[in-house]
Amino acid sequence: MSYPELNKFAYNMRQNILEVSYHSGTSTHLGGALSMTDVMAVLYGKVLNYDPKNPRWVDRDRFILSKGHGVLGFYPALLEAGIISREVFETFQQNGSDLIAHPVMNLDLGIESSNGSLGHGISMAVGIAFAAKKQKKHFQTFTLVGDGETNEGSVWEAAMLASHLKLNNLTAIVDYNKQQNDGYGKDVLHIDNMAERFKAFGWHAIEVDGHDITELVAAFEIAPIDKPKAIIAHTIKGKGVPFMEGDNAWHHNRLTKSNYETAISSLQESVE
Template sequence: MNMSVEAKNVRKRILDMAYYSGVSTHLGGALSIVDILTVLYRDVLNYDFSNPTWEKRDRFILSKGHCVMSLFAIFVENGLISEDEIQSYMKDGSLFSSHPIMNLAHGIECSSGSLGQGISLALGIAKAAKLKKEDFKVYTLVGNGECNEGSVWEAFMLAGQWKLDNFTIIIDNNGLQSDGDSANIIDLSNLTTKLSGFGFEIIEVDGHNEDELRKAYNVDFNGKSKIIIANTIKGKGISFMENNNEWHHNRLIKEKYDCALSEL
């Protein structure tokens, strides 16, 4: 698959953050969601990077908060975070750490990282928009490992019950999680079948194919909430990281950094 220039630049920035931080970072999952977020922010969200507190903006909540490097990289690419600011990533006193800290001026809609928390908040924001007759849409991204959490399934049930046609859940389905192969921990294979009875509009796509992602985002809600199951590769774009769970959380030394950059 050809990688877009935007997605390639985001991946380079992720590598920069990981290397220059000098500490272990969540590289694998950050790389698997790059294409999902690139298409979302470039082609889908009603969002003004020059006015991130605009009340009518669409909201994006990163529920799998440990993959925030991908979000930071997109914000730097679009001028919402400056080059100088992102150099403080993971340093003492920085606004930018291993998980999102709510900061609307820098695009972060909420603090997240406690798995299952972000999707629950996103659901509440979508419901509030309906009650207040606001037109903005809400998007949230959860991980396949995060789907082990009961609070995620409570959110699935409630979103299906409420039929919020302003609410999209994206599942980063990369098949791995912190403790290993997801199928050996809690097997969530065939998610489409498992979720079909909840009353969603469900679309399953290649999470690295920008055309498929764009079409999925634009599928009509048909009076329901929407789930996009994005089948991805953990560590996508860097051969020695792809499907290698050692890179769920690891330190990027110079030799590996140079190798990864050369691949991109």
């Protein structure tokens, strides 16, 4: 089954990531934003239950960005979903803006949590999911975790607790692009069996191509019984911009006029 509307959602996100990064005039976390784009397009284009006109709706699904530096892959999803306006979006990293380099909780803008220190978002998501169970609420909680972030012990403490509490209303997505600030994940702290690790902690783990919309939709639609779900999304850092793909120099970098124009051109060519 194809989802042309979700492919369009993801394309628009990538274009907005490049545009707002360039016009911000600063260095930004481009690589990891582009690797998570397709996951976010599926989440905000199909999976999450929310009301863009009422972001404080009590029964909305919750999304927590655990890899807080990935905001460039988050704010464009909020824009495309109609939760924030273009006017607000274009204030990214400008003086006085609510949209800075890491998310700051602002429910009116659809931002559920403040996240900067890695390893904290998944813990918060576990707490929210557990509270929903205790209050007999039916909303779902989702959190996006960076694979480098799983170097943090707090991730696995949260994973262990989520399994113990049988939080089948919790889904963690791992943006498994296999690179982080200091290089390849395998060289920093060897992890090559992410799905098996989550399974060992009692989660229902599913591995998918993180850039295949159909695979992502199918993974989200699987409902685990009495356990949390982990979607291990194999991704490419810088996906969608050929000169950025797999190049860790774009983990955090600044777009010049020439490479911005090249990036936009190659993105447009990819759909022609």
